[in-house]
Amino acid sequence: MTDITLLDGGMGQELIRRNGQPATPLWSTQMLIDRPELVSEVHLAFADAGASVATTNSYALHRDRLRGGSSNHYASDDVVLPDMEDQLGALLGAALDAAEPVRDRGRIAGAIGPLGASYRADLHPDEAAAVPLYAEVAQVLAPRVDLLLFETIPSVMAARACLSAGRQTGRPVWLSFTVDDTEGDRLRSGERLAEVVEVAAAADAALVNCSAPEAMPAALDALAPAGVPMGAYANAFATLTKDFIAGGATAASLSARRDMGPEAYADHVMGWVAQGATIVGGCCETGPAHIAEIARRLRAAGHAIV
Template identity: 40%
Template sequence: MPLTLLDGGMGRELARRGAPFRQPEWSALALIEAPEHVQAVHRDFIEAGARVITTNSYALVPFHLGEERFAAEAGMLAERAGRLARAAADDADDDGAPQVRVAGSLPPLFGSYRPDLFDAGRAQEVLKPLVEGLQGQVDLWLAETQSSLVEARAVRSGLPADGKPFWISFTLRDEQEDGSSVLRSGESITDAVEAAVALEAEAMLFNCSRPEVMGDALDEAWLAVGRLGARLELGVYANAFPPQSEDATANDGLDELREDLDPAGYLAWVERWRERGADIIGGCCGIGPEHLEALRAGLD
């Protein structure tokens, strides 16, 4: 199957460029104070080869914005995030390049990497302004960095029946020592595939985990897809962080990036994932446009 190339990580790229960036707002701060930086990052990922770009809506949750600002501005900021990505994609289409699609990022609603923090009672309340703000701008929905199946099901249940493809991306435990890969909740890859198929996902991916755990996850996922006789694209977009422990909270601090995951180092992992059947490949935190350029050149 032809490869679909995703973009890389927005937050760390904004920080690297000197855009407004601090805790707890994270990548939302540039969206609030200097949205031109967000659009510039989208453009650079497209120029590097990305054919799916992700809206900068990951941090538009109470964890980052605070309850008061979230209640007042989340919908408006989500619409802005969608509009910036849409403009960058449309500009690329006008230049005669292959079509660029916009994925509406629907993040963990109560904190990344922490399935124990998920609040089913508030999930739809937090999700609603993001979906309403993004809906008119995106080509597909991407529930990303999901730590558990209950999170993924909650996001799916909050989406409109608009016919847009649904992609789901799970984050994996970084510290597995027995060679198997599992979700951060401890649920199996096979269970994740069965859930993705039941939720009528077009694609299932693994993201925001270290590269070392991705290959085994792909292998188990393909076995489950074959056993079910399902049609499901699989993909990977890893981060450049050291392993994150089970009690970590994403973006609670600015993690160091691994020196071995420079563009050439990341490409070496990507080539293995492609050999293991990944249809969709990109990057998460710490993977920038220069990595995408290396992927495009190496995979060509």
């Protein structure tokens, strides 16, 4: 019936499960140093489940997140982060290397997370400062990926910065926004999602991620006027706690929803497809079993995974 792009699921939480160690502020980054083979293992697991796009483990690779000392938002009185800013290029290379085992299994998306901190539009630098920081990462990823996926974009200004940086590379640019968990038509900044439609219309795809599954229908309705391929990949967190959004916490402070197993999550996904979404997958707390169930349901409904 329809060609559907099936993204993978949540890399960070899957790494925590497979590594068996508590999460730290650098958990997904640390795996690129300590156990890069585990990152490849997760990529392969998602590909085996049916994902047609592998998302590089580069979401957290920004200068501000790798900077040591108190200037790093993820530092606290009892967490002293090492200064790894000079390793940015090497870590991006490691993330790309880890995705190589699935190179022949589909497309590779170069993941670029938000500057500052996830969900925190107030910590995002202004557009003039943000564009070169995003562009630096995008230009390292671009030669070895099929597209650039800017994720968890919290504001209109951040979206403009991501699009501007991505367009410097010649690679397709997908913009993925994070929305309020109860008001899916509102960005984390408080701005209406409709305010970002003009920016989204200039991208190659517009998506919503790392928000509650229940918020996605309203978000997709708000994005539809952009007129570009759209999609969604939700998280399965029990809650996005105020402490986590305020920062200084790690994924260890979050838990998975008991009511959002593969079958329940796939129910949501098929609803998004019925709304016109052609790019779907999973975010945090969705694993290979979730992707496998989505793949099964898509094929059963007559869709082709591309």
